Structures are given as C-alpha cells and as structure tokens.
Amino acid sequence: MKKLRARINTVIGIVLVAIMLFPIYWMINVSLTKRESIRLGNLIPLDFTFAHYGTVFSQQMPYLGTSLIIGFGTIVLTLLIAAPAGYALSKFTLPGSRTIQFLLIVAQMVPAVVMSLGFYSLYNKLGMLNTVPGLILADSTIAVPFATMLFTAFITGIPSSLLEAAALDGASYWRTFRSVVLPMSRNSAITVSLFAFLWSWSDFIFASTLNREGGNLRPITMGIYNYIGAQNQEWGPIMATAVVASIPTALLLIVAQKYIAAGVTAGAVKS
C-alpha cells in the first residue's frame, strides 16, 4: 500500500516535471524540425532535420567562444577577490567587517539596470565599451558579493586550531591561506565558480548595453538576441542556438547538482 502510494507520487512527479519543462522540450522540438514544417506545430519533430545546428555552428561559434572566455574570466576575477576577502572577514578581527558584510547583502539588491547605466557612462569615458575585459568586470559584480559571503561563511567554520598549528610550524598568513584555507575551501570555490560562470553566461543586461557593437566579441546571449531582432525570424536556427546555449547549464546540473544545491541553501539567490 505504502509502496503503491510512493509509486503514484513518482508518476505525479514525472507529470509535473513534464509540464514545467514543456517550454524546453518545445525548444528542442522546433530546433529539430524542418523549416517549412515548424509552423505546423507538431508535438514531435516529424520532419526531422539537423540542418539548423549546421547553421548554428557556421554562424554562432565566435559568440560561443566569447561567452566561454567571459565565463572563465569572471570565475578567475571572482575567486581572486572573494577568497582572500572571505578569509579576512572570517579569521581576522577587522574594524568595520560587519559593515562590509552588510554592504555585501545590499550590493546584491542593486538593480542591474542602474549598474549598467553607471557602467555605460564610466566605460564611455574610459573607452571600455564593447570590450571583453569590460564585460568581465561588469559580470563579476553579479557574483562577487555572493561569493564573498559564501567563502566567509565556510571559512568561519574551519577550526582555528588548524590555522594555529600552521602558524606554529612557521607559516605566514599568506602561507596559511594558500596551504590550509584554500585547499579546505575547495567545495566553496567550486560552487562559486559554477554560479559565476552560469551568471555571466546568462547575462543579458550588461551584454546588451556595454557590448552592443562588439562584433564577434559579443557573447552568445547577443548572438541569439540579434537573431530574434532580424526581420525574417528564422525560428529553427534561433531554437538550435538556444539549445546550444543551454548545454553548459545542462552539463553543470548533471555533473554538479550537489554543488548547485549547496549554493542555493547557502542563501544563493539569483538576480
């Protein structure tokens, strides 16, 4: 009886997932349907084709490459700033550290449109519009406050006796950070990297404002957006590009669901 009820729940769960993920199924369905049949709206790709993916790989590769560079750039920058800051905020008695933690929460609440306007005006003066480093810097603002809070929370939990032992062995602060704190914070670093990558990969506002005229140096979100903006909307290639742009998310969810869940329960919240 109990087993039967559990099985029924599994079936209900599958139905719920199917409803929730229908838009994603639909995207894949359209991406695999021949151009002339897309408007028929068949529930499965009866007129099957891979041709749209050919179009994607001939037209969208540069954007995908740019997005990868920006994603990894954002990871590196975020880790470089957030990991030492997490150490400082958790294991040193600094004046004002409570204020900084307060500011980090507030920083996550600033609307991106406000940031993008400020960045636009500053980049305009500095000649940093339409550059990859400019976009990496802007994208990192989505991740740095969250990353610092995650590192701070985790490093607080590292027993101080371990750090004292390192000090007794003659390790400097820097050495303790590098050889004790960082290796122990590996999981936090993975979670932070995952989110930093996903957020910069998905970013639309900064890309569409700070990097509108960057040619091939624009990220994939702009590649898709320009496709929609084109007069004759080619839904096959658009959907195929969308599928390809979803691959990193899908991969990370399969390989690293554990870390993503950790990020969420640590108070991870997406803008």
Added chain:
Amino acid sequence: MTTATQHNAALGAAQPASARTPRRWRPTRQQLAGFAFAAPLLAYLIIFYAAPLIQNVSMSLHRFDRQSFVFGGAPYVGLDIFKEVIGGDKFPSILAQTAIFVVVSIVFQYILGLALAIFFHKNFPLNEVLRGMFLVPWLLPVIVSGTTWQWMMNPDNGVLNKLLGSVGVDPVWWLNSDNALMSVTIANIWLGIPFCLVILYSGLQNIPTELYEAAALDGAGAWQKFRTITFPLLRPVSMITVLLGLIYTLKVVDIIWILTMGAGTSQTLATWSYSMAFGKGASSIIRYSEASAVGTILLVIALVFGLVYIALQRKQADS
C-alpha cells in the same frame, strides 16, 4: 572572537619580524594582514559598485543630452528631473504595472512553489532527480527561455494558441500591448517557481517530523496539519522568500525585454529606465537623465525592501 585573536597572535609570534616589534603593535599587525586580504574587495566595491552608483545618481541631478553625455558640461538641475518624471503622465500607469507584475508574480510563484515543496517533501523513488530537473528554468539563460516563450506565444503558429484551439478557445494575442503584462507575468512566474521551491523545501526539512506524528495521533487531516503546523512554522522562511522575490522581481528587465521590449502594459520601472537609457523600445530617444532618475527611484524602492529583509534576517538569527 577570542579564538580568532589567539590564533592570529600565534601567527604573529611565529614571524621573526613581529617578534622584534613591541608587544602593543601585535594587534595592528594582525589587522594589517587582515586588511591586506580584504583590500582587493574594498577596492572592488569602491570602483565597481560605488562609482557606477554615484555616477547614476549624479546623472539624475544633471540634465544630460547626447552631446553633454560625450563631451561633458551638463547643467546641474537639482531634483527637477525627478519632479518631471514623477509628475509625467506615464509614471502612474508604469508604477501600477510594476506593482501588478511584482505582486501577481510573487503570489503565484509562492503558492505553486509551496505546493511543489510539500509534494517533494514526501518520500518516493526518483524524488531527488525530479526535484533537480525543476531547477532547469531557473538556471537557463533567460534569453533561451524568453525566446522560447516568445515563439510559444506567437499568435498564429504558437503552441499555446494551438493547445487553446484544441479545446475550443479563441486564439489569444499574447504579446499585443493589452495582453503583454499578463504574458510577461506568466513567463516570469515560470522562471521563479524553482527558486521558491528550493527555499521552501529546505524550510520544510527543518520542521520536526514529531510534530506531524503527534498531530496524526490526534486525528488531524492533511489540511489541518498544513494549517496548524506547516504554514505557521514555515512563516519565517516564507517571509524571506517573499521579500527576496519582491526585490528580484522589481529589477527584472530581461524576460520582459526579450518578450515585448516593454511594449504596452508590460512596461515596468526597470524596463522604462532601460529603454530611455539606451534609446530602444518605447523611447527611441536616449534620455540619460530621466533613465537615471527612474533607476534611482527603483534603487530606493529595492533598498527599502532590502533593509526590511536584513532586519528580518537579523531578528531571526538572534531568536
């Protein structure tokens, strides 16, 4: 705090340089090291948060046009631009649309997220895998899901109208100016359900199971258990979920922009600011100052809710 101090004193003592410095300098040295580790963050916050924010506010106090934006020399006009924006005929309707978008989104996200969280709180095979799949809409780039929704809402060939047609309902012009607000809200609810599910699910796990067992012994039904145990005990988590949802929904630009470019009823404060700043959508002329003023208003509203959130979180942490 004492353990941290001891540890750092130990660190300091291990260093030859600090061994020679007088005793009273030790805390300073420790703080210097801590400051060095925090320095990149401090510099970062000043350059990449404070500077753009100050720039934004300053732009709303000066009257900029295309020329003065590039070459400088925009005159200071005090709060004039704020007065014009708030007194303008667009402001009341856009504020109302923003409120509808935010409130309706959150009510549905919360109710559906809670229902799903309660469902997944049961034990059944594949629970974890299915729950993981619910995260997909949240993690996908919004351009991907937004584009897909746009095609699904296509009036002539979209699958939504095909499904409605198969049960005899007339096609809906999803993305025309009258229906735009409803359509972007539907897509936004879909985007936000996973977040509510995850947070509320973790909240449910903190409710002791003994309470339910005791209630079952008293003969309480499912609805009664929800009303007397789940909902009251979930209240702190619910408040956090709703407040964070509020703050994040207020700033939404991407899903609206991708679906309608803020056309008609779907214009919110955030998309309005975006369209004026970059001369797209409803505003073909670039209006930096007005955009900054609307952005600043949005920022103030978000910060008010943000401070409520922080106060609430502090209170919960203390109790």
